[in-house]
Amino acid sequence: MASANWEYPEHQQFERVPTLDQVDPKDHKAIYAARNQKIRDDWVKVMEARIIREKLDECYKTEGVNHYESCRALSDLYLKTIKENRVEGFRKKDRS
Numbered sequence: 366m367a368s369a370n371w372e373y374p375e376h377q378q379f380e381r382v383p384t385l386d387q388v389d390p391k392d393h394k395a396i397y398a399a400r401n402q403k404i405r406d407d408w409v410k411v412m413e414a415r416i417i418r419e420k421l422d423e424c425y426k427t428e429g430v431n432h433y434e435s436c437r438a439l440s441d442l443y444l445k446t447i448k449e450n451r452v453e454g455f456r457k458k459d460r461s
Contacts, residue, residue, distance in 0.1 A: 379405065410450035417443045 382388075382402050388395040421443050424436040 407452045410446075411452060414443065414446045414450060417446055 379402065382398045383395065385396065385399045385403065388399050390396070417439065421436060421439045424439055425432045428435040
């Protein structure tokens with residue numbers, strides 16, 4: 366079977382750079398790198414929330430009528446995640 370030999374791809378590691386608040390506004394390369402880092406970080410937050418949501422949906426389906434009690438921790442975690450990890454975008458920080 367081909368899937369038995371499949372290995373999970375290794376994540377690409379990016380060098381951490383100063384944030385948009387810490388970068389000199391005249392240094393265009395640094396601003397570009399900070400924007401890309403912000404976008405990557407925001408996508409990671411979104412994907413974390415998506416994974417929690419998928420686990421919550423799975424819990425709802427498997428637990429049936431007991432999902433209010435059994436899935437409470439996942440539900441609370443999902444609500445906390447979507448409140449705290451809002452995607453702001455880099456343009457909001459550029460205009461300050």
